[in-house]
Amino acid sequence: MTTATTTPAGKAPADELVFDVRGITLRFGGVTSLNDVSLQMRRGEILAVIGPNGAGKTSLFNSLTGVYTPQEGEVLVAARSGDEPVSVLGKKTHVVNHLGVARTFQNIRLFSALTALENVKVGIETRQKSGPISAMLGLPWQRREEKDSTAKAYQLLDRVGLAGRANELAGSLAYGEQRRLEIARALGTGPGVILLDEPAAGTNPVEKRELAALIQQINADGVAVLLIEHDMKLVMSVAHRILVLNFGQRIAEGTPEQIQRDPAVVAAYLGTSEEDAETELATHDQPELQRIDLSGDPLHEASTTEQSEGSGATAAGEKGGPA
């Protein structure tokens, strides 16, 4: 089941772990959302988490960021280089964020009545020191911090291609722009690892290509990226390693090539038995997962690559609306 891990393409030392998740189990009443999931994420890698809807991907994210506390297991994080591993469990979300873990949301959660610039500034300023009194009196260091955060916010907006929209209200931005603004806001907190929850949902093919470039660029700057995504083309093109979840359990982990050939994964997505999946794999030359629409539920079959790209975008678009 667990594939032996290979060295990622990243340049950072391979032995340093950003996330060390040891057998976490998360239950809601009788429902087990995550069942004994383990995951080792290395510094500087792009790790994708895939799986059908309801597989527990977002639950995993929430467990890693302190929103949920798993009943069993341990989550250790050392987001920035040289950090001592610290347990996330029981810590408040904002504390986890201060440990260097930033995230975006599946259903966009921007501060829609603030401008794009202000959204990013909120992120940047959580690392600043000046308090209310220095703000009321307009003390020099407060003004300096204010200037710093504005300058830095403009840089970040420029980086995600929103420099021209800085003074627009976040709520009035286009869908794809809102997704990128969320990433900019998360980057504002200066994270060592960023968790992206379906960043490509509802975006068009051009935006997807830009997003892939952005993710790779973020990674190149030394930020580890943990990515939930349904768009297989995007996942396969950027991820160094992939973790596959189904029904709250880890069913596979490995490089994109390994995952595409993994019968358990194909079975999970096609909703067939593993043997059928193996024969299916044997009869086709091209990697199977490229041809499967992974945005639907496991029982839903889609066929060709072309279709999956188009329908995947629309399906995700519908889903990405106010949930």
Next chain:
Amino acid sequence: MKKLSLPPVVGRLLACLAGGVVLAMMVGTQQGSQQDYGLSFREAVLDVRIVWFLLLGLLVFVVITYKDLVTPYLQRPGVRPLVAGVLVLIASFFLLTWYDPLSDGKFGAFADAVTGTPQIAPLARAFFGWLWLVGLIGVPVLIAVAIVLRVRVLAWVAAVVAVVVGVLAVVADSTAGDFAGGIDHSFGSVVALLGFLVLAFAAGVVARSTKEVATPTEFLERVMAYRPGLPLVVVGLVLGLLSLTGATWLAPTGDNLTLVDTSALFEGSDLDGLSAAVLGWLAYVLLVVVLAAAGAAVWLRSKPLGLAAAGLAVVSVLLVLITLHGISSTAAEAGYGSGDGPWQNLGTGGWVLCIGLFLIGAGAVVAALQDVLPATAAVSSDAAPVTGSGRLHAAARSTTGRSLALFAVGLALFYPPTANQFWQQSLTTTIGVYVLLAVGLNVVIGWAGLLDLGFIAFYAIGSYTTAYLTGSLPVQPPSWLLLSPLWAIPVAILICLIAGVLLGAPTLRLRGDYLAIVTLGFGEIIRIVAVNNPGEFTNGPRGVATPVPHPVIDLGFIRIEWGNSSLQYWYLLLILLAIVLIFFYRLEGSRLGRSWAAVREDEVAAQATGVNTTRVKLLAFAIGASTSGLAGVFFGSQVGYFNPQNFVLNNSILIVAYVVFGGMGSLVGAIAGAAALTWLPEFLRDQVPAEDRTMWIGAVLLVMMIFRPQGLIPARRRKAELTGLAGHDGSVRPGIQAVPASEGT
């Protein structure tokens, strides 16, 4: 049973007629008795006026039903201000009191009294006899004709007539009022002037418009952007001329002395040279000089000139103030009039001149600030470059905002001395204090989005802290802690901060309604504790034991002592308010202000972005509470006596209403909302029976929340929330209509 369903048209008609009946009942007397509950109903239904109200309902029905037919006419230039002006005039002539010492001081009764008194000046009698009809019917007809026939000259004529009749209304009313004597709190003539000015504005729109369809805002924007600051200078000039020619400068009982009279009176007295000079000739020179400098600055859009004119205006205002002090104290020394010290027996003239000079200077400041504008106006994106008209729009808007703000400052500084005792008292004890409280609650509700229904408790804590520290409670503080009220301010603020944190810490994990209930309980607990008098601390329902002393500033060489005059407290309040506003304005744009907005918008996302939401919310509670601590000190030392009845739940709810009414999250809105809603009951005191006041206030709130849910002056951030994305560029009306449209089908 089959559900009875009416055709929608019939239902609408019935609803409109029912609305007319309700309005008829509201306008009539509400007094009933236990034996006769139906009095107001009979009064409303059996009187002739029911016909008018039913017709009104019918009119509304027709307008709603044939909206599509009516709309194109409403969009003709000037039609909407015309309608608004006529409505204001109708209200002023039929509903409002013009002279309240008469028991029924409505326009009709007063007009009868005036026309029947030959001793009153003919002009006033003419106005109350027939001239008002010319204004009410003639001017609107003239404008309507100008609209239909598109005759510009006619519109100009109508504008001039409207302004003249409007000024006549005020002059005639004050002439007749002076003749009759007595304290007059009525606003009829002022509202009439307002109506006529709106009509003049409508006529201006008609005369200047070139388009088939035009909104009044475009005209207003053109006016404001033509020469920034010009409207202020013009208003200032008019006020200045009024004060130099007609207004009363010194008014001991029985005398109304204009500037010339006053100057003559003090000839040969021991008035200081400067004051004598101002009275004799310097006042005219000052007005001309300031006007010339400001006019040049406005016309040439010159920054240095503008600042110079503003400086000149400040100096001139100071000179006028010195003169006012001089003449009033000299008169008091000479035993002329009833005054026993400076600042008494003064007429409105000097203060009006101050307002005039201030406004002219303010116009120059607006002109000087103009060159800062393009930088702020051009914030829009590359994608949508600022067009010529867009820039005009933004420039006009910020100019309008600045002009209005400076106008309000001018009035706040120099209007209160001219008001009568009653209004001075209301301004400080009710309006001023509640403005301060609303500004504080705005932090909690408007910025951080926490519904606090117990805000008055902090006010109570501030007040009782002051009473304790000044030794006015049965329990005396240790002697080293016995403070003067001004020194109590930091302590009271600190105590309220702590109280805010104590309340907040355990409750802030609650959200929305739950938090509201807990804070409501907190407010009640504090009040009941005060009533129960634990440890003989609060002196129970009787309130403080000895009066809280008035504040004193004693610096050795100068000693300022606040006494019983409301006016002194008004200026103290203005200073406190200015400080609070500056602090809060900075806070709003700071890191904390953004964090508040983030928590309000999406708490989960704020946490995930690293915002310590608990700390941020606690700070909102604490900072809001500290403001009400300040208000408590002010209130305690001003009224001297207070008891737990001042801190009932109703007041908490009223403050929430002020903030919502003004526009949540907007500092200016909170001030405007509190000022408007605290002013309204005082105003209605003379307009409607006492027991109807609350009903009218409720009606105002209702209408406001239906037609302008974002409040009087909405905050940019909140506005975006309420109007939704479509309304962002202002092209679409507030999204409130869009919601039921889809659900209704």
